[in-house]
Amino acid sequence: MITSIAYYFREAFVSFKRNWIMSLAAISTVAISLFMLGFFTIVALIFSAKFGGLEAEANINVYLKDDISVAQTNTVNRTIKTLPQVQTATYISKAEALRRFKVRMKDSPGLLDALSGNPLPASFEVKFKTGDQNSASIDKLKASLKNNKAVDEIIGQEVVKRLFAIATIARWIFITIIVLMVFAGMTLIINAIRLAIYARRKEIEIMRLVGASNWFIRWPFVIEGVLSGFLGALAATLLLLIANNQLFQRVETMVPFMAFTVSATTFLYVVLALFTVGGVIGAGGSLFALRRFLKI
């Protein structure tokens, strides 16, 4: 058993070396496909982080009527907070609303003088939990406060709804593109492996004819496939590091207020994912491409 495993590895490495042109072709295909995939994933992650930030900032204001009791205010507060989608509901009193307004309008003091009394209403600032930042949550909030006489108006809904819709569409576009890229990459890689195996179909035929079992033939090819996948992933990682240092970080220096890099941890996860994808596609591609040649 152990000698067989040693044989499989030796065979894989020897044939890898002897057929190095084919190996190189397979590795570069893997490297380019994985690099594109990794690059796009990182771009998608950056944009998704941006949208995530916008979503978290997007809040909805529930404005209250002026002449309501404390009990009524408390009822509204409780109704909002019992919704499972709600993260926080902050009470803004009339006085607080006026203070904020004054801060915002401090450059035009004349405007403030024109105000008699306090025309601003009290309100609740509602934030939804991550994952619940969508128009369905807004509809739920509206439904639960529909019959409450203390509520005057729910503002911010249309803008926020549109923002949520855009974020959802953007997410689906990213997912579609990534799925398409995985598919295109897989086709390319399997083709490269098939070419490498086709070049050795005689060898496989001979192995069959001298009595090698199918798995005995498959193992070295699978190991070779995984090796190509890993080396391709390694090359893709190096390219990504270069892209990260030369492109993303430079963009960030040019546009300082926009975060245009991912954290080291995220980068590591992307790299791990590339190695996994590379290895799995290498092994799977070898098995898939071998099928036809094992029927003798």
Added chain:
Amino acid sequence: MIKMRGVTKTYPGGHLALDNVNLDIEKGEFVFLVGPSGSGKSTLVRCLLKELEPTAGTIFVAGRDIGRLSQSKVPYLRRNIGCVFQDFKLLPNKTVYENVSFALEVIGKPRYMTKNQVEDVLKLVGLGGKMDRYPNEISGGEMQRVSIARAFVNHPPILLADEPTGNLDPVTTMGLMKLFNRINRLGTTVVVATHDKEMVDSMRKRVVALEAGRVVRDQARGVYGH
């Protein structure tokens, strides 16, 4: 050892290569399969290896109906039949030594255990001095002998040879025949498909003649024919 009953092979396209062949070969026999090109010799050999499936009829090897052998059991059939191929079928990127030791490795014997076995069989075929050459560095006759060494190295009960002397000169041919004879005396059933008249006539072994896929003559201690 080998029993064929009503074996018929029609290739896609309608060419009839074997036509109701019945044949019995006993253990330890030496049989020549003769006939002109296209008479069905190679098809018969390939059917015995289960490289091809007969259209009709049954083939028994060592008492087993190989038509009912599942695809995963085929390797075990082939380990019992050493085959010398018309086109040698050597691995171009392995040395002479590796080509032979390969046949042992595929049946799970580790390299260090088989060194003597491989060297012995290469000496038997007279290639003791060329073990580290690659196939493209040796002559056709030498490649043929590597092919024989590989077929015989694990001492299979049956040795098949398909046109083993195809393009070889008479001296080399006689050397190969002596080799087959020696292997046969060690107890191996040997079947040689050939159209080499002189060789068959000089050996005086059992001759089975094929013509257009039919067995037209089966003669103990026979000659090639007319």
